[in-house]
Amino acid sequence: MKLNKRKISAYFKYSLLSAALMLFAAAIIIYPERYVNCCFQGFAMWAECVLPSLFPFMVITLIFVKTGIAEKASLPLKRVTGLFKLPPAAGACFLLSLCSGYPAGSRVLTEFYENGSLSQADCKRLAPLCSTSGPLFIIGSVGFKMFGSKYAGVKILIAHILAVTVSSLIISLLSKRTSAAPLKRSPADKNVLYNAFYSAVISVAVAGGFIAFFFVAAKFFSDFNLFYPLEKLLCQFLDEGIAAAICTGLIEATTGCRAIASFGATKLHTAVAGFLITFGGLSILLQQLSYLTKTGVKPFAFIGVKLLQALLCFGLLLLIA
Secondary structure, three states, X not given: OHHHHHHHHHHHHHHHHHHHHHHHHHHHHHOHHHHHHHHHHHHHHHHHHHHHHHHHHHHHHHHHHHHOHHHHHHHHHXXXXXXXOOOXXXXXXXXXXXHHOOOXXXXXXXXXXXXXXXXXXXXXXXXXXXXXXXXXXXXXHHHHHHOOOHHHHXXXXXXXXXXXXXXXXXXXXXXXXXXXXXXXXXXXXXOHHHHHHHHHHHHHHHHHHHHHHHHHHHHHHHHOOOOHHHXXXXXXXXXXXXXXXXXXXXXXXXXXXXXXXXXXXXXXXXXXXXXXXXXXXXHHHHHHHHXXXXXXXXXXXXXXXXXXXXXXHHHHHHHHX
């Protein structure tokens, strides 16, 4: 009986997904002049705002991991991470995530999991902690380019880091301690530079594909008023334009940040941008989960923690912005 219920549930989910994708494809076919241009705009935004901030740090991160430098850098932090019930590799994973931004942290966790330095239990603890946006994106792309103020970017970055670290460490402390996997040396890579660049190019190109696809998806949702119930709810507390920007950002965060920045760098607008960056939107969440599902991280639990972090970041920015 349970098996039949599972089959019915899976059939329903796949049928619903198939229907949604067919409607999406039909809209693109019927209105190619609108959605093809939207796809181009998505790639243009990726090239302008994400590629410059992600690619160099992705290369550096992969070189650190593939040469074993990351493992060695974790050793001095072993005692500190142990206080928070985290594995020895936690320090290096967090720092690499913090420097590189989405989805590098999830990629690093997968690399450590595959070489045996992290167990599934370790990955579940570390996944929210190693889910951060990069300083170059927040300060340069969001703060300077979108809001016209590096200072606004710095405030968002501080609140973002505090929200992610404080919430993740508290959750780790409250959870049951498990035996951490020992830190292992990665197998020697005879062609580190080529493999690091190749992996970085693939990862960044995939990120561009996610952004362009969900840029179009956000426009599709807006055109067919699929955001209407949520927008109506948000309009009880916020202006219509801000509510629309939030709904767009829940699909594609970079697009939402650009939309909210067009209203100016007020306390509320920077707080909303911080919320969208910390939550990540559907595009960034799926990028991370494409790596994390290999490590046993549960999608709904991960998304729930990201929502908690986003709300905390929003609250902090209302206080300090």
